[in-house]
Amino acid sequence: MGQTARVSAIAWIAAVSLAAWLWLLLCQGFFWRTDVRLPPRRDPDEWPSVCVVVPARDEAAVLPASLPSLLAQEYPGRAEIFLIDDGSSDRTGVLARELAETHGGLPLTVTSPGEPPTGWTGKLWAVRHGIGLARARRPEYLLLTDADIAHAPDSLRELVAAARTGGFDVVSQMARLRVESLWERLVVPAFVYFFAQLYPFRRIGGKGTRTAAAAGGCVLLRAEAAERARIPDAIRHAVIDDVALARAVKGSGGRVWLGLAERVDSVRPYPRLHDLWRMVSRSAYAQLRHNPLLLLGTVAGLVLVYLVPPAALVAGLATGSGAAGVLGGAAWLLMTGTYIPMLRYYGQPLWLAPLLPFTAFLYLLMTVDSAVQHYRGRGAAWKGRTYTRPDAVADEHPL
Known part of the structure; x- marks a missing residue:
């Protein structure tokens, strides 16, 4: 029994x-489903100006594979890059300048904000410094991208076209992560699968929905929406800063889109389970x-x-x-x-x-x-x- x-x-x-x-x-x-890619888009009559903000801490190992892709962006409008060296102990800042001299391309400014004050994460303190510098240029858009992210030559162009066409304040792509080692094959696709289960992409982009998320490796953000949502001050202590950013923008009346990437890849290796x-x-x-x-x-x-x-x-x-x-x-x-x-x-x-x-x-x-x-x-x-x-x-x- x-x-x-x-x-x-x-x-x-x-x-x-x-x-x-x-x-x-x-x-x-x-x-x-994995068919949520960049929404329909068309080239604008006039391309808006964009400032790219790259927070970087101890990224000398991956910069040679990522930064040249940003420098080489084929963007018809005005664009420049601000790499914010967040207290690196390696040659991150020096290497970034060397790569810019070698590869040319978009203008690059390398600077450091110093240690973050209490209540700020290091990344968001760096982002705040970068956005502050960018605002002096009065860009219409900010591209927040991590130092380990490589972009195809038309990535920025496609992101801006999608944002303009769809009227989105945030257009974010989940960068394709590296899957080469055995543990990467087992864990990485599941990571994105679980993320999509928590934050269904279709709900994020839909009108009238409250679900919001972004992927921090690639976030195109309308500068006006950033000011309205008080980004990054409103989320200064957030460890999961990308989702917090999207919720802040959507909560202030903005529109957010998130999908899987076709032109954006992470170059950071995670060869061991420990990583x-x-x-x-x-x-x-x-x-x-x-x-x-x-x-x-x-x-x-x-x-x-x-x-x-x-x-x-x-x-x-x-x-x-x-x-x-x-x-x-x-x-x-x-x-x-x-x-x-x-x-x-x-x-x-x-x-x-x-x-x-x-x-x-x-x-x-x-x-x-x-x-x-x-x-x-x-x-x-x-x-x-x-x-x-x-x-x-x-x-x-x-x-």
Whole structure:
């Protein structure tokens, strides 16, 4: 009798997991589709001026692969670059000047704002300094892009055309991350998949929706909208600054668009699991507003949605419970099917799709580790800085 009850409980839990997957498949903004690319666009009659702001801290290893792509932008209007050296201990600033002298192209200004004051993250303090310099040029748009992002020659042109045509105050692209090592293949496509599940791209760009997000590697921002939303002062302590920026702009009446990139790539390598672990865990608990109840809910949700299906299938096969096996297998099949488009976008083999539960388990551990580090007083540690103060502003989180 006891074994029958356990098998029945497994079947019921598997049924709930399957119901969750059916809801995700049909009701979560079709998050699993990867066809949200730059919206329809046409060249404006007159190209607006743009200032590119690049915050950089200890980026000498990646600048040779990224900065020349910005210098070489084929933009018909006036554009210039401000690289803000955020207290680097390597040759970031010097190397940037050398690359500009070697490659030519768009004008480059390299400067440093000094250490951030209390209440500011280093990146946003650098962005504030860069935007301040840019405003003296009175640009219509600001391109905020990370130092590890490489742009195709027409990237800026296409971004501006999309913003002008669609009337968007923010046009952001999720840069295509590097997937070369085994761990990158396992973790990186899932990272973008999970992000899209939290912030469905179709909902972000739709009129009348409150969901907002951006991808910090590539954010074209209308200068007027930045002033109206008080960017970056309004989000100065945000670790997850890209989502906070989008929420601030949308909350002030602006329109935001986010999609997958075709002309924007990250050149930063994450060859080891340790590297990817640090990337995720440094901000995972901030995403949960440093709230233990949200952490417990997230862990329970990951278990129900990603770990229950394969466990129910195995349990069903082991106990002879057809219901548990069928329900668990159906949920796993749906999970696998929704992951395939992201693997195709990244050019990865489809046999990785059934391994998504394993990757989700890794993310569960990373999230728990993020909370542990927070309560140990280490907060969000990144490049020699530790942000111990909770930065859980409401604008960082989806509804």
